[in-house]
Amino acid sequence: xxxxxxxxxxxxxxxxxxxxxxxxxxxxxxxxxxxxxxxxxxxxxxxxxxxxxxxxxxxxxxxxxxxxxxxxxxxxxxxxxxxxxxxxxxxxxxxxxxxxxxxxxxxxxxxxxxxxxxxxxxxxxxxxxxxxxxxxxxxxxxxxxxxxxxxxxxxxxxxxxxxxxxxxxxxxxxxxxxxxxxxxxxxxxxxxxxxxxxxxxxxxxxxxxxxxxxxxxxxxxxxxxxxxxxxxxxxxxxxxxxxxxxxxxxxxxxxxxxxxxxxxxxxxxxxxxxxxxxxxxxxxxxxxxxxxxxxxxxxxxxxxxxxxxxxxxxxxxxxxxxxxxxxxxxxxxxxxxxxxxxxxxxxxxxxxxxxxxxxxxxxxxxxxxxxxxxxxxxxxxxxxxxxxxxxxxxxxxxxxxxxxxxxxxxxxxxxxxxxxxxxxxxxxxxxxxxxxxxxxxxxxxxxxxxxxxxxxxxxxxxxxxxxxxxxxxxxxxxxxx
Ligand SMILES: [Zn+2]
Numbered sequence: 215x216x217x218x219x220x221x222x223x224x225x226x227x228x229x230x231x232x233x234x235x236x237x238x239x240x241x242x243x244x245x246x247x248x249x250x251x252x253x254x255x256x257x258x259x260x261x262x263x264x265x266x267x268x269x270x271x272x273x274x275x276x277x278x279x280x281x282x283x284x285x286x287x288x289x290x291x292x293x294x295x296x297x298x299x300x301x302x303x304x305x306x307x308x309x310x311x312x313x314x315x316x317x318x319x320x321x322x323x324x325x326x327x328x329x330x331x332x333x334x335x336x337x338x339x340x341x342x343x344x345x346x347x348x349x350x351x352x353x354x355x356x357x358x359x360x361x362x363x364x365x366x367x368x369x370x371x372x373x374x375x376x377x378x379x380x381x382x383x384x385x386x387x388x389x390x391x392x393x394x395x396x397x398x399x400x401x402x403x404x405x406x407x408x409x410x411x412x413x414x415x416x417x418x419x420x421x422x423x424x425x426x427x428x429x430x431x432x433x434x435x436x437x438x439x440x441x442x443x444x445x446x447x448x449x450x451x452x453x454x455x456x457x458x459x460x461x462x463x464x465x466x467x468x469x470x471x472x473x474x475x476x477x478x479x480x481x482x483x484x485x486x487x488x489x490x491x492x493x494x495x496x497x498x499x500x501x502x503x504x505x506x507x508x509x510x511x512x513x514x515x516x517x518x519x520x521x522x523x524x525x526x527x528x529x530x531x532x533x534x535x536x537x538x539x540x541x542x543x544x545x546x547x548x549x550x551x552x553x554x555x556x557x558x559x560x561x562x563x564x565x566x567x568x569x570x571x572x573x574x575x576x577x578x579x580x581x582x583x584x585x586x587x588x589x590x591x592x593x594x595x596x597x598x599x600x601x602x603x604x605x606x607x608x609x610x611x612x613x614x615x616x617x618x619x620x621x622x623x624x625x626x627x628x629x630x631x632x633x634x635x636x637x638x639x640x641x642x643x644x645x646x647x648x649x650x651x652x653x654x655x656x657x658x659x660x661x662x663x664x665x666x667x668x669x670x671x672x673x674x675x676x677x678x679x680x681x682x683x684x685x686x687x688x689x690x691x692x693x694x695x
């Protein structure tokens with residue numbers, strides 16, 4: 215049994231292994247996509263880019279982790295080989311050419327360059343392959359799918375949307391995960407698959423976040439800046455934690471991370487930082503790997519799980535945001551308790567093989583997660599029947615999306631977006647509060663593929679919760695159903 219066989223049971227690992235993907239570009243989106251595809255177990259890839267610059271930006275994390283080996287495509291290919299030793303990756307330090315697309319089932323253009331996109335679109339059409347064209351800014355992204363083996367659409371109107379704009383961190387992370395998900399559907403279809411129809415757009419600087427009107431995507435030289443004095447807490451360094459940590463570290467956030475678990479073989483398909491660390495503690499290993507991205511990354515590992523005792527200790531500390539990346543309700547309850555007592559924003563994630571949820575508790579804006587979820591019932595149920603820990607393997611994409619969404623939604627509390635980075639009119643842009651407090655990713659639902667909802671509030675006034683929950687009295691929220 216090979217370690218990358220640990221995938222969703224419905225996926226044919228043989229189909230994944232026999233597929234070949236052409237990846238054009240070596241910027242942030244490309245770095246994320248390459249890492250995801252290695253974890254997913256894609257058999258082979260060609261990686262094409264003539265960008266020979268040393269990766270300055272921490273968003274190009276794979277290239278940075280490899281050190282200063284040039285060109286970038288070679289560094290990235292080396293790292294893919296570490297993550298998945300079975301994958302065959304051929305790097306071409308070159309401009310796009312029709313030759314590189316031979317035999318590829320999917321072609322992905324990961325650049326923001328419209329001329330580049332024009333060429334990859336042309337080659338995809340000629341070879342009748344699925345084209346995924348994605349681009350990003352620090353606060354937005356656009357992913358366009360065009361399957362030339364089925365139907366021919368016109369060129370994407372968003373081809374030039376982010377021309378000459380630097381790609382962002384969490385936006386590139388999400389765009390790449392959407393691409394990886396569509397690549398999986400092409401490489402090994404399952405019955406419930408619904409492919410991405412045409413386009414999906416995201417913009418943090420709109421309250422609706424997803425499906426903003428194309429014209430609402432922000433251009434210009436934006437930058438996500440994290441305040442220097444802010445520190446965050448990440449609890450759990452597993453599937454979701456890996457990506458919360460990666461995205462927060464890239465933003466330049468100072469992090470305390472708690473996890474008492476050790477790395478197991480079955481983790482490696484999605485917890486991509488741990489390729490060389492079986493048997494080691496996750497928090498310590500994550501801190502070590504993230505340090506490889508840049509000297510300024512500040513991650514303090516605590517090799518222990520969350521308990522009442524740990525919460526007591528944490529109460530003496532102050533965090534700008536808390537990220538709950540755990541796999542059980544007891545831990546969620548403890549984290550929620552800490553966040554309510556200290557009025558700290560909480561970001562809680564959960565995934566299956568196809569779907570991901572992010573639920574937020576913002577003091578003063580929403581009820582706490584215990585009020586919304588009722589943790590005690592779930593804890594009882596978990597002890598008796600079911601635990602996330604017992605789930606069969608899950609896969610990289612939903613974890614990557616939820617982890618990156620956590621970083622995105624926390625930006626309001628840990629920093630700000632600044633405009634005019636390259637000129638002298640540097641000004642702060644307000645990040646609007648989202649419309650809801652639960653964010654969904656549904657891989658097989660074109661309507662709900664990305665969605666935010668206002669969680670229905672359940673009236674608990676008759677129940678014991680009223681007297682027990684700490685967030686009552688802090689929020690004047692009516693619980694009428
Ligand atoms: Zn509450």
